[in-house]
Amino acid sequence: MSKIRLGIIGCGDMEGAHQETFSALADRVVITGTADIDISRAQHAAANLGAEHAVQDYRDLFPYVDAVLVVTPHNLHHEMGVTSLKAGKHVLMEKPMAVSEAECLDLIRTAKSSGKTLMTAYPMRFQPLVVKLKELIDAKYLGEIFHVGIYTEQHTEPPPGHWIRSAQQLGGGQFFSHGCHYVDLLLWFLGNPIKGVHLGTRRGTPWMEKEGTSDAVIVFESGAMGHHFGTWGARATRHGYSIHVQAERGMLEADITNGIIYAHHGFKGPTPRGGLAGTLSPDVKDAEIVMQSHSASKYLQGELAHFLDCIETGATPLTDAAGSLQGLRVIWRMEEAEAQDRFADLRGLGLSQV
Numbered sequence: 001m002s003k004i005r006l007g008i009i010g011c012g013d014m015e016g017a018h019q020e021t022f023s024a025l026a027d028r029v030v031i032t033g034t035a036d037i038d039i040s041r042a043q044h045a046a047a048n049l050g051a052e053h054a055v056q057d058y059r060d061l062f063p064y065v066d067a068v069l070v071v072t073p074h075n076l077h078h079e080m081g082v083t084s085l086k087a088g089k090h091v092l093m094e095k096p097m098a099v100s101e102a103e104c105l106d107l108i109r110t111a112k113s114s115g116k117t118l119m120t121a122y123p124m125r126f127q128p129l130v131v132k133l134k135e136l137i138d139a140k141y142l143g144e145i146f147h148v149g150i151y152t153e154q155h156t157e158p159p160p161g162h163w164i165r166s167a168q169q170l171g172g173g174q175f176f177s178h179g180c181h182y183v184d185l186l187l188w189f190l191g192n193p194i195k196g197v198h199l200g201t202r203r204g205t206p207w208m209e210k211e212g213t214s215d216a217v218i219v220f221e222s223g224a225m226g227h228h229f230g231t232w233g234a235r236a237t238r239h240g241y242s243i244h245v246q247a248e249r250g251m252l253e254a255d256i257t258n259g260i261i262y263a264h265h266g267f268k269g270p271t272p273r274g275g276l277a278g279t280l281s282p283d284v285k286d287a288e289i290v291m292q293s294h295s296a297s298k299y300l301q302g303e304l305a306h307f308l309d310c311i312e313t314g315a316t317p318l319t320d321a322a323g324s325l326q327g328l329r330v331i332w333r334m335e336e337a338e339a340q341d342r343f344a345d346l347r348g349l350g351l352s353q354v
């Protein structure tokens with residue numbers, strides 16, 4: 001099969017992250033063009049990736065590409081995606097798909113009428129540790145799950161004037177921009193949500209126009225709960241990126257930062273004084289190591305490989321636009337409820353309810 005010709009729209013920070021991925025898949029995909037409003041960035045990326053064409057206006061890539069990867073500020077995703085689909089190009093859209101429900105629906109409709117693949121880049125779904133964790137959850141490895149906590153603690157302080165600080169260009173705050181990955185994972189792990197609440201603060205991240213730190217809590221049909229704590233203000237962290245799954249017989253811990261999944265087998269027998277003995281602070285040296293993964297970059301490779309598979313076979317992407325919209329609806333409903341000091345009704349928004 002001939003290689004898929006891919007164009008990159010937006011050659012900022014993420015372009016660098018994708019470089020290793022492109023070379024790993026060089027037998028399936030060739031980067032034929034790069035576009036950036038800052039032409040020097042497009043030229044730099046083209047030189048690094050061996051692309052023949054570097055352009056300022058992304059539409060000038062169309063004669064040379066079968067598909068595009070859109071890696072630009074969020075408020076540009078809709079226009080670039082729709083124009084590319086109408087030009088007959090498959091689209092791998094960096095997250096979040098777009099900044100409003102109307103924009104997402106327009107993208108979905110355009111993809112349908114063009115017959116082209118539209119996939120959201122949610123690389124955590126392809127992260128080997130996360131894929132394994134999903135298998136362990138589904139197999140009830142430590143029994144029924146009652147809580148999944150996701151922690152993402154990082155320091156993200158872009159320079160003054162950067163689009164990430166702007167609520168309009170980002171489409172919201174840290175929760176919309178980064179939490180979208182983890183709301184998507186919670187829906188994938190736990191099924192259909194019922195209600196939720198989000199609270200955020202700018203304290204600690206005064207450079208952000210909206211919140212830089214937030215807690216989101218979701219209750220699911222099964223009775224299980226999901227929680228995401230995300231911050232762009234961490235000056236130090238022990239969690240880094242980690243996922244804690246509490247189940248009947250113990251706790252699964254995916255230490256994403258260090259590439260390990262632990263199973264902490266729980267206390268057996270009656271708990272003395274009804275207290276915490278035997279359940280507190282599981283020591284990692286006593287835990288079962290279920291998986292170790294050394295490649296931090298592999299998930300981008302898995303994501304791009306899946307996009308190429310979907311183009312070649314016509315299959316619906318695992319992270320398709322309809323499912324991705326469900327996750328964004330959860331976020332928007334929780335933000336609306338937050339503004340009105342109430343819980344959000346999330347019924348009807350699971351990935352299985354697309």
Ligand SMILES: NC(=O)c1ccc[n+]([C@@H]2O[C@H](COP(=O)([O-])OP(=O)(O)OC[C@H]3O[C@@H](n4cnc5c(N)ncnc54)[C@H](O)[C@@H]3O)[C@@H](O)[C@H]2O)c1
Pocket residue numbers: 009010011012013014015035036037038041056058070071072073074076094095096121123177
């Ligand atoms: N999947 C992940 O984990 C992850 C991580 C970081 C960023 N991202 C996503 O990648 C996207 C880009 O983020 P980034 O960190 O690379 O941003 P960035 O600011 O580093 O790069 C964006 C690039 O887009 C270019 N650009 C702006 N307007 C343009 C236009 N009209 N036409 C062409 N190019 C234009 C800018 O000049 C810049 O080079 C966002 O959707 C972001 O959420 C994803």
